[in-house]
Amino acid sequence: MSSSSKVKLVELFYDVISPYSWLAFEVLCRYRNVWNINLKLRPALLGGVYKGAGNKGPDDVPRKFHYMVTDLLRLGSYAGVPLRVPAQPINVLLGKGSLPAMRFVTAVAEDSAGDAKVERVSRELWTRIWSNGQDINQLSSLAEVGQKAGLSARKVEELLEQSQSKAIKDKLWNTTEKALDYGGFGFPLTVCHVEGEPKVFFGSDRFELMAHCLGERWVGPKPVHPSVMDSQSHATMRAAMAS
């Protein structure tokens, strides 16, 4: 297969409460302009997927949890994602969940035509909880996130109001159910649509396999940053990587 073939749809189901989702998010955002893919961000609720799948977080096995912290710091450092261990106990942060935050992201997604705003808002939320150890659910936190992501104060207010609506609550639940329909039991969940078939990948450690499945090439979590290249270079790079 060559990457010069048809653009492939890649869906990323995630929740900002999940630090491994942050890794997958940043890596896929970087590869969006390297691989011949159309990346669609699918904000959903990890708690809902856990409940629907009868799964639990890794924190029910203390050693697994302890390893996870080391693993995340190592992966973050290697991938250039500023994951940090929060000063307050992680269980406290996790215990609060992410319902208001993910409703806000969903409102942003429904309001905007493309994924650019969703991307910025999601990144700001991850930075708050998984880099700065700050709250992500209070109205004031979400307002700050919205403004840091480049939304006007008025727009933020409007989106916060919408995020309480039935339409947004339903949309968030529908996306979560979609993840369950794909067999999801945790996040990140990436669905690559290849020749009419959805190929499902769980976790942030299957990019090499994903590339293989997409007919593309994996060159590590930090491919050449797309902003330094024009679209001609993109095409050249894609061709070189597929050869």
Next chain:
Amino acid sequence: MSSSSKVKLVELFYDVISPYSWLAFEVLCRYRNVWNINLKLRPALLGGVYKGAGNKGPDDVPRKFHYMVTDLLRLGSYAGVPLRVPAQPINVLLGKGSLPAMRFVTAVAEDSAGDAKVERVSRELWTRIWSNGQDINQLSSLAEVGQKAGLSARKVEELLEQSQSKAIKDKLWNTTEKALDYGGFGFPLTVCHVEGEPKVFFGSDRFELMAHCLGERWVGPKPVHPSVMDSQSHATMRAAMAS
């Protein structure tokens, strides 16, 4: 860091009941002659690690188990490890455990000076259970494995007898405890000793990170097969990969 520096000890703790351990085993055996490492095989008991860590297998979440089968087949195909879904239910195979098998591997390890025999016996066991869906615990199964791995009928008989001894039972338990001491909660568990510090990696999906930690380079699960190169080529290749 350059790979021309001191040879680094890498320990692989595994149980042949674990299919992900097979992937890690084959990949590390291939890289043994590509990276500047001294690979030591550490046969241990997954059941013991689960018990000591308060962990459970992935089969307590049905969706996770279902995904695992797809994931294993995809990874096996990509890595060139002949993993297959057994005709009989996996739970039946797993339910029988691997105690006699891992005692036999331990007896082989204690009997031989190097890891060559342990490698061949382990591979034959994985092939039986995870490629052919056959029993790995009956005496007749172990005898067949031993002979396929190149041991004489007499040697196999002797090792099977030794595998029932207190010394071997203790050795298997000690290795399992060692894995727990390193924070283990499942297999494969790889411990890279870098500058006097043990760096612990769980799973068969951290090789790229492991390479980074060892000052080596990851070139996918199928590096050039070492048998086609002489030792001069090894040195050249290592130098090229470290540059």
